[in-house]
Amino acid sequence: MDSLTKIDGKFKGKDIISLDQFTPLDLKILFFQTSKMKKIAYNAKPSKILNGNIVTLLFYEPSSRTFGSFSASVKQLGGQTVEIINPQQFSSVSKGETFEDTIRVFEAYCDAIILRHPQEGTAKKAAEAAFFVPIISAGDGIGEHPTQALLDLYTIYEKFKRLDNLTVLFAGDILYGRTVHSLLRGLSLFKGNTVYLLSPRQLRLTEEDRKRFSKKLKVIEIENESQIPKADVWYWTRVQKERFSNMSSYERVKNKFVLTPELIKKYAGKNTIFMHPLPRVGEIDPKVDKDPRAIYLKSQTRNGMYVRMALLGLVLGKL
Ligand code: NCD
Numbered sequence: 476m477d478s479l480t481k482i483d484g485k486f487k488g489k490d491i492i493s494l495d496q497f498t499p500l501d502l503k504i505l506f507f508q509t510s511k512m513k514k515i516a517y518n519a520k521p522s523k524i525l526n527g528n529i530v531t532l533l534f535y536e537p538s539s540r541t542f543g544s545f546s547a548s549v550k551q552l553g554g555q556t557v558e559i560i561n562p563q564q565f566s567s568v569s570k571g572e573t574f575e576d577t578i579r580v581f582e583a584y585c586d587a588i589i590l591r592h593p594q595e596g597t598a599k600k601a602a603e604a605a606f607f608v609p610i611i612s613a614g615d616g617i618g619e620h621p622t623q624a625l626l627d628l629y630t631i632y633e634k635f636k637r638l639d640n641l642t643v644l645f646a647g648d649i650l651y652g653r654t655v656h657s658l659l660r661g662l663s664l665f666k667g668n669t670v671y672l673l674s675p676r677q678l679r680l681t682e683e684d685r686k687r688f689s690k691k692l693k694v695i696e697i698e699n700e701s702q703i704p705k706a707d708v709w710y711w712t713r714v715q716k717e718r719f720s721n722m723s724s725y726e727r728v729k730n731k732f733v734l735t736p737e738l739i740k741k742y743a744g745k746n747t748i749f750m751h752p753l754p755r756v757g758e759i760d761p762k763v764d765k766d767p768r769a770i771y772l773k774s775q776t777r778n779g780m781y782v783r784m785a786l787l788g789l790v791l792g793k794l
Pocket of ligand 1: 540541614620623653654712713752753754
C-alpha cells in the first residue's frame with residue numbers, strides 16, 4: 476500500500492503513518508466521531524461497530540499505555556485483537572524472518588495492524604510491505620507518533636475550541652521526542668501558531684526539521700526557564716533515555732527542566748494547560764497533579780482511547 480497517501484476525507488483502508496497525511500477537514504471528521512466515541516465508552520452496553528474485525532497489535536518496543544489504549548479501543552467497539560509483544564525475542568523473527576514477511580504473515584490474520592517499532596521509518600516500510608491491510612503507526616523510533624498527536628490535538632481543541640493562533644511551549648526532548656515531531660506537524664496545519672522549544676542545546680530539533688517547521692510555524696528555541704512564555708499549552712516531555720548510546724550524556728541532560736508549582740506560579744497563565752504524553756520520569760513534580768490546569772493524567776489520557784476508537788472505526792470503514 477502507498478504509505479503517505481493523504482487522507483483527504485476518506486479514511487477507509489488508509490495507512491496512518493504521519494500527521495502530514497491530514498488536513499484540517501480530516502481532523503474535523505475524526506473529532507466529530509471522537510465525541511461520539513466518548514458516549515459509547517461511557518455506555519455499559521457493548522458497541523458492535525467493529526464486530527467481526529480483528530486488529531493486530533504488533534509491538535517491537537515497550538509500551539503500556541499506547542498498547543493498552545489501542546487494545547481497549549478495539550474492545551470498546553466490539554472487535555478483537557491479536558497481541559504480539561517483542562516478536563524479535565521469541566518468534567520467527569528471532570529465527571531470522573524479514574520484517575516484511577512478518578507484516579505479510581500477520582496481515583493474513585486481521586483487518587489492520589497497529590505497529591510500534593524502535594526504528595524510524597519502519598511504519599512506512601510496513602505499509603509498503605502490506606498487501607491488504609492498513610498499518611497504523613503507534614510510534615516509529617524517533618520519527619513520529621501520529622495517534623498521540625491526534626489525541627493531543629483533540630485535547631487542545633476541546634479546551635480552546637480552535638487549533639490556530641495558539642502558543643505552545645514544548646519542553647524536554649525536542650530532538651528524539653516523536654510525540655513532539657507529530658504534534659509540530661499537526662500544529663503546522665493551522666495558521667498563526669507559535670511554538671517555543673525549551674531544551675538543552677543537545678536536544679534541539681535537527682537543522683532540517685527546524686527549517687521545515689519554520690515554514691508553517693513561528694519557531695522560537697529557548698534554553699532558559701526565564702524565557703518561558705505564558706502560552707496556551709505547556710507540553711512537557713521525557714528525555715528519551717533509550718535513544719542515547721552513552722548513559723553519561725543522558726545523565727547530563729535528563730530533568731534539566733522540571734515542571735514544578737514554583738515554575739507554574741512564576742510563568743504560567745491562568746488558562747495555560749499542562750500536557751505530557753506520559754510516562755513521566757521526574758520531569759513533572761507530582762505536586763503539580765492537583766492543579767486543575769494539569770490534564771496529563773486526566774482528559775489527555777482518556778481522549779487517547781476515544782480518538783483511537785474513532786480512527787479505527789474510520790480506517791476500517793465502519794463509521
Ligand atoms: C510516548 C512515546 O512512546 O513516544 N509515550 C506514549 O506513547 N504515550 C512518550 C515517551 O515514551 O516519552
